[in-house]
Amino acid sequence: MLAVLTLLVAVSLIGLPYYLLPAGARLRSEFHPWLKPSGYIGQSAGILAFALFVFLWLYPLRKKFRALAFTGALNRWLDVHIFAGIVIPLLGAIHASWDFDGLIGIGYFAMVVVSLSGMVGKYLYLHIPRSRSGLELSLSEAQERQQALVLHLAKTLAISPDAVKSAMDSAAITPSGRSLPRAVLGLISSDIARWKVARTLRRQWRKECRLDKASVNEAVRLARRQMALAQQVRMLNITNRLFRYWHVAHRPVSITAMVVIVIHVAVVVSLGVTWLW
Numbered sequence: 001m002l003a004v005l006t007l008l009v010a011v012s013l014i015g016l017p018y019y020l021l022p023a024g025a026r027l028r029s030e031f032h033p034w035l036k037p038s039g040y041i042g043q044s045a046g047i048l049a050f051a052l053f054v055f056l057w058l059y060p061l062r063k064k065f066r067a068l069a070f071t072g073a074l075n076r077w078l079d080v081h082i083f084a085g086i087v088i089p090l091l092g093a094i095h096a097s098w099d100f101d102g103l104i105g106i107g108y109f110a111m112v113v114v115s116l117s118g119m120v121g122k123y124l125y126l127h128i129p130r131s132r133s134g135l136e137l138s139l140s141e142a143q144e145r146q147q148a149l150v151l152h153l154a155k156t157l158a159i160s161p162d163a164v165k166s167a168m169d170s171a172a173i174t175p176s177g178r179s180l181p182r183a184v185l186g187l188i189s190s191d192i193a194r195w196k197v198a199r200t201l202r203r204q205w206r207k208e209c210r211l212d213k214a215s216v217n218e219a220v221r222l223a224r225r226q227m228a229l230a231q232q233v234r235m236l237n238i239t240n241r242l243f244r245y246w247h248v249a250h251r252p253v254s255i256t257a258m259v260v261i262v263i264h265v266a267v268v269v270s271l272g273v274t275w276l277w
Contacts, residue, residue, distance in 0.1 A: 004083075008090040011041065012098070019098040026097070037097055038268075046095030050265055052084040053111070053258065078125065085118040107264055110257035117250045124246055127187060127232055127239045142233045149226040156219050157205065167204075168197055168227050183238045190235065194227045 012019070018031035026032055034041045059081040062068050071077075089112050093100075100108045154161045202220045206213075232239070 004087060005090070008087070008094065011094055012090070015041075015094075023099070035094075035097055037095055042095050042097060045091045049088050049091035049095055050261060052088050052091070053261060056081060056084055056088075056254075057258070078122070082118055082122050085115045089115050107257055107260035110253055110260060113253050114250070114257050117246070117253060121243075121246050121250060123187075124239060124243045127235065128243065142229060142236075146226060146229045146233060149222055149229065153219060153222045153226060156215065156222065164223075164226075167201060168223060168230070183242055186238065187235065187242075190231050194224065194231065197227065198224050 015031055015035045018026060018029050018035050021029060026036070033039050036042050037046065059077050062071060062077050063074060089108070092108050092111055096108060150161050150164050154164045157164070198220055201223055202216060205219055206216050
């Protein structure tokens with residue numbers, strides 16, 4: 001993903017002198033055949049952006065129909081889904097020559113909102129306990145995994161499970177109240193608390209336990225997993241409620257972006273404004 005983003009940023013920087021020109025002056029630029037919306041690079045970026053945008057709609061189908069499990073695990077699909085959501089606004093900007101007037105401006109704004117909303121969705125998704133395949137765990141399954149991690153960590157450190165639980169209790173933050181802002185702040189506060197506790201435990205175990213550096217790193221890794229799972233179990237109802245609200249907001253914007261982009265593509269193809277034919 002980093003390589004693709006680097007390439008798109010590089011194209012934008014190389015074309016910056018062209019993008020900064022007024023519309024009339026662009027016609028005389030040597031970059032115009034390449035970077036105009038119907039140019040070699042501009043049009044190619046638009047085609048790729050449209051293809052990826054269509055691909056975004058395959059992820060909900062993969063989630064809904066279990067018969068599509070042969071196409072890959074849900075978490076892998078989500079990774080590609082998020083990658084596409086991040087790349088599409090950059091591709092769209094290059095296709096539009098970084099000029100967002102008229103209908104395409106509405107579509108581009110909707111795409112950016114969808115991309116940012118997707119990042120929020122990923123954050124919430126990571127706070128719901130799941131198996132390696134991406135399927136959501138039940139509360140009892142998550143609690144069993146949490147207990148197994150505690151026992152594994154206790155064995156690694158040669159201390160009692162109660163001592164392990166006590167060492168990580170300070171990361172247990174649950175938001176008070178039922179309002180959405182309190183729920184979001186609770187999630188963020190809990191994430192910060194887990195990070196601080198993990199740092200403290202690394203120093204403590206390195207000093208008090210007779211373990212080599214690799215063993216301490218493994219213990220901290222297990223501790224982070226245990227604290228994350230404990231948070232997911234503790235805040236499962238809150239996270240699911242936030243996730244439902246997120247879906248309500250995310251879908252209309254996604255549909256709006258899709259409609260505008262399909263109209264744009266249909267108009268461009270009907271007018272023949274392309275170097276492909």
